[in-house]
Amino acid sequence: MARRRKNNNNNSLSKSSSKVLSPPLSSSSSINIQFTKLFIDNEFVNAIEDNTFETIDPRSNTVICQVAEGRKEDVDKAVEAACKAFKTGSEWRTMDASYRGELLNRLADLLERDREYLAKLETLDNGKPYSDSFNVDLGLVIKCFRYYAGWCDKIQGKTIPIDGPYFCYTRHEPIGIVGQITPWNFPALMVAWKLAPALACGCCIVLKPAEQTPLTALYIASLIREAGFPRGVVNVIPGFGATAGEAISSHMKINKVAFTGSTKVGKLIMQAAGRSNCKSITLELGGKSPNIIFADADLTLAVEKAHHAIFFNQGQCCIAGSRTYVQEEVYDEFVRLSVARANTRLIGDPMEMGVEHGPQVTKLQYDTVMKYIEIGKKEGATLCCGGYKWDGGNDEGFYIVPTVFSDVTDDMTIAREEIFGPVQVILKFRTVEEVIERANDSPYGLGAAVFTSSLDIAMQVSHHVSAGTVWVNCYDVFATQAPFGGYKESGIGRELGEYGMQQYTSVKTCTIKIPNKLS
DSSP: OOEEOOOTTOOOOOOOOOOOOSOOOSSGGGSOOOOOSEEETTEEEOOTTOOEEEEEETTTTEEEEEEEOOOHHHHHHHHHHHHHHHSTTOHHHHSOHHHHHHHHHHHHHHHHHTHHHHHHHHHHHHOOOHHIIIIIIHHHHHHHHHHHHTTGGGOOOOEEOOSSSEEEEEEEEEOOEEEEEOOSSSHHHHHHHHHHHHHHTTOEEEEEOOTTSOHHHHHHHHHHHHHTOOTTSEEEOOOOIIIIIHHHHTOTTOOEEEEESOHHHHHHHHHHHHHTTOOEEEEEOOOOOEEEEOTTSOHHHHHHHHHHHHHGGGGOOTTOOOEEEEEGGGHHHHHHHHHHHHHTOEESOTTSTTOOBOOOSSHHHHHHHHHHHHHHHHTTOEEEEOOSBOSSSOTTSOOBOOEEEEEEOTTSHHHHSOOOSSEEEEEEEOOHHHHHHHHHOSSEESEEEEEOSOHHHHHHHHHHSOOSEEEESOOOOOOTTSOBOOEETTEESOBSHHHHHHTTEEEEEEEEEOOSSOO
16 A cells, blocks of 8 residues: 655645556556567577576565576577678668668557556566656657657768769768667666667667566567567567676677666676777766755755656666755755655555655665665764655565755765665755866766756856756756767766767768769
């Protein structure tokens, strides 16, 4: 049973609601798990060594099903299928670009048809609220495939007026075989972010979904086959990073790796890419994004957006506003309102309608977040609310009550390291120049936000904060058309938009001698 928590003063703030377009579920038993094997060459097959692993329901710490575990030999098999599909003269290589777009649109149609099932599967495997899975994640998945469907026949080079009797032009050719490794926090959406631009450019793919959340990727694979994509164009290999992930990163026949996940693992992928064949890489990594609230901001708006920025998806967002800087004139009031909002956040079974806050994805992630909460207390931050396991629902679930710390200083661990959980860290600042310097004092540079009524302040902060994305008076506004990626240790390259396709093509220069005389 979901439960809304109230603060001691009964000063509750209204929550942001999302329309849930499908009835809630009470257990995983009503979801038919259809695909649990590896997807290679348009067939679902067992792993070569018949290995399997458990995927867990985070609501109850119970096993959903066994999933085939791919290892190096399975990756090799998938790469060979992809190479065959990509070879010169193959159906995929000779296909009209406009027809690739038709296939992507057909896939989007199938995703729309099965949107409800996919959202339920996503919530079952990940623990995020069903309303978010259906309205946010799957909505953006479908938009992503439709957007890149429109780009397929619009990828073009240039003619270049070089010196001499020459005709010079460029071609943007598919980079080749692409390895893609996706995270567990947005399983279906990250699959779309990876697959759609790569397919639009004409690449062939070996994708490894996170071992914690493989089910939606496997179901999407079945829709890729149903849509009519040729054999071997997309292959999906569930498995673990140390085996399947490493095999992809170091494979000599893979031309590029795209990875979303931790900075630590991203560095390992860079090393593997360099040791093997110097393959191209795109990395979208960790973050500790500053969310800066000035005294002249609309405080009600800023409190709600800052709340969403850190607690959305149980805080399991690389882009989360995990350092909330508040100007000293409004600091105390901002903390009071933020605590009141956290205390009214609806926590419960994510399959229930209206629930805002579900469990962390795994026991390991739960333990990690609880460790950081204890560190925050020991280092002297003030625990304003939360900081403990939710006392409702299944005792074995991985639920953490929304947590707010105030009186945080920049040197504290909770202000420096990525917690990846529902922990709001609120720091105080005085001036624009000071907060910009403090915001940039981090190895990360994924996102940032500023709340102010001053255009001058908004421009000053957005231009001088080192981050790949900056929001002004909003947060977590994503569009497939706009590029996303990080500065510094938050990554290399960009995903989404036209920029995202640049990561999946190689530019070839062609120069043709023009005869001096007409024959």
